[in-house]
Amino acid sequence: MNRRTFLGLMGAAGVTLGTGSVSHAASAADVKGLPDSGAVLFDATRCIGCRKCEEACNTVNELPKPQAKFDDLKVLETPRRTHADVFTVVNKYQPAGAKAPVFRKIQCNHCLEPACASACFVQAFKKNETGAVSYDASLCVGCRYCMIACSFGIPAYEYNEALTPRVRKCTFCEPRLKEGKLPGCVEACPKEALVFGKRSEIIRIARQRIMDNPDKYLDHIYGEHEMGGTAWMTISGVPFKELGMREDLGVEPAGSYTSGALSAVPVVVGMWPVLLGGIYAVSKRKDRIAEEEKQKAVTDAIARASADAEAKLSEELTKAEVANKRRIEVEVKKALEAAAQSQTSGEEE
Amino acid sequence: MTTHASAKNGGGSLFTPFNVICGIILLIGAGLTVLRFTGGLGAVTALDDNNPWGIWIAFDLLCGVALAAGGYTTSAACYVFGLKRYHGAVRPAILTAFLGYALVVFALHYDVGRPWRLPYPVFVQQGTTSILFEVGLCVFIYLTVLFVEFLPVALEWKGWPKTRNVLVKLTMALTILGVVLSTMHQSSLGALFLIAPTKLHPLWYSSYLPVFFFVSSMFAGMSMVIFEGSMSHRWLHHKMDSGHLDASDHVVLGFAKAASYIMFGYLSLKAFGLAMDNRWHYLLTGYGAWFLFEVLGFVALPCYLYAVGARDKNIGLIRKTSILAVLGIVLNRFNISLVAFNWQLPSADRYFPSLGEIGVSVFVVTVGLVAFKFITTRMPVFFEHPDYPDHH
DSSP: OOHHHHHHHHHHHTOOTTHHHHHHHHHHHHOTTOTTSEEEEEETTTOOOOOHHHHHHHHHTTOOOOSSOTTOGGGGGSOOOOBTTBSOEEEEEOOTTOSSOEEEEEOOOOBSSOHHHHHOTTOOEEEOTTSOEEEOTTTOOOOOHHHHHOTTOOOEEOTTOSSOOOEEOOOTTHHHHHTTOOOHHHHHOTTOOEEEEEHHHHHHHHHHHHHHOTTTSOSOOBTSSGGGOBSEEEEOSSOGGGGTOOSOOOSSOTHHHHHHHHHHHHHHHHHHHHHHHHHHHHHHHHHHHHHHHHHHHHHHHHHHHHHHHHHHHHHHHHHHHHHHHHHHHHHHHHHHHHHHHHHHHHHHO | OHHHHHHHTTTOOSOOHHHHHHHHHHHHHHHHHHHHHHHOHHHHOOOOSSOOOOHIIIIIIIIHHHHTTHHHHHHIIIIISOOGGGHHHHHHHHHHHHHHHHHHHHHHHHHSSOGGGTTHHHHTOOOTTOHHHHHHHHHHHHHHHHHHHHHHHHHHHHTOHHHHHHHHHTHHHHHHHHHHHHHHHHHHHHHGGGGOTTTBOTTTOOTTHHHHHHHHHHHHHHHHHHHHHHHHHHHSGGGOOHHHHHHHHHHHHHHHHHHHHHHHHHHHHHHHHHHHTTOGGGGGSHHHHHHHHHHIIIIIHHHHHHHHHHHHTOHHHHHHHHHHHHHHHHHHHHIIIIISBTTTSOGGGOOOOOHHHHHHHHHHHHHHHHHHHHHHTTSSSSSOOTTSOSOO
């Protein structure tokens, strides 16, 4: 398991909220420019635009032959990019103030922490010890997110392949490297504009050239730090911008731009159910309390009503009792009076 | 109206204008499908090595997912926040969401190179550092969740009460799971572009992209519920029972108010985004004018109109505003994935969709419409099934 997988799994498992910062610390600690991996230096001051590297690349990788032959230098008049059957191109530039045109070779830069590998959702891309960023077509779904992610605009796609389209890019001639051979283009270069070696050694060579010829070179090795560092690096006598190379890439590897968003996953997974469950509980409790209050109000009302009714009844009853008593008293009085009367009349007789 | 007539006749003529137009589009779609899977992407699309993503991603994926957000917003409002009066809106919203996500996955079969490998990121090898992995996993699970949420409707229709009653008990858990998954993949769709800071124009690129996408998905979903409601009222009125009809105005007013508030928050976030990276000066460029057109015309304006509509209880105004808001989401997703993407490339290298790509997208939407009509004219979506009153 490599570092990316491990960190990815950590993030997915939701181990910590600080995954983003952890991955940052780790990348600084264990990369250090992969000093022993393979690297290539391209020296733009030496390139003569002969396209021998293009031809070698085409042969070594058994790519279809282009219509224009490789010794046809008219091709250089229009800027080109890599394509499904073209892994490397040399473009011609006319920098302002320069007497002669300057050439630049374009191919996959084999980043130390590749954007394509970080972007791939099946891990079809891998950075190897040889220095090569390799691609496994047997896993590729063909989403082309690697092409969106690569800030050098390198990966190309087989758009006209119906059922088995692949992403295509420079392989660093990895099979040749493993046999101890040089990459095809490096071997073919007649001007030694390309040098292959260990990355640490290549950086030393580049520095040496710049130090020995401070007037000839700009004091910058393009790729030493760009996008977190690349295996293919360039030195030049004219500003890199003049060679169509972006100077705004920054030194952060591409993965660092998305690690923050990925580290938010555990927060969402952990916190949302709690929050939503809480909101649900509160709204349910509110409903229940409202219901209880309603119930209570109803019972109270009923109780009050029945109490009232009872009071009224008993009042009525007492009233009725009093009336009755009075009536009885009257009747008794009447009877007594009647009896008394009959007695007196009897005595009179 | 044709639907009325055919419903009354119990079938009627198959050759209604709706059916004829849909039939033609489906035939064209079938032709394009053959072309796509015999000639490759190049035979149908205008995609190239500089522009690997076109309208099948911009419209079918990004807009499709955002506009299907009505599912989680409505069910959360009803079940989590306890707004019981939204109950009548839940089923149409879940159906729209389910069909929306199903169509997103369907459309992806055209866009990716080897569609039969779409399960690979979940089942074969997991690229966990990829934002797209998060999107894929969430969409896969959420589509399943939506299917289970919708299943009771089909079971009521078919008359399988036992399974239906078991599934209904899961409602609360599924709703919360739906919100969690939606939060993750709605925001991740924005986070997809975080990896390319040098390709996306600085006015649209922001480390807040995931937040922008998530927040805008909320009012996208609500606007879509309002819009879909007004369409359904027009064409499927006869399928609605009094319960649904009574609640619908309430839902429109409630969602207009909520969408207006959320849009206001979204506008503030956009301003924060510009301020954080100090990108104000770009507003004076051509891209700045286009940015302001999007943000003022399609977010600030509908935000205001929704507020006025909610205050005046003006259902008509709210319904018209929902169209503006939905268009605003489409414009935003197009801007981020196409218009402002690769903005530094010379115009000859920029992308413009081919007729074939537009044809497939229209085809996909038509499949959705036909499925929506098929389901709502048969299953208890806009009305309650007589056997299961009061608690779907």
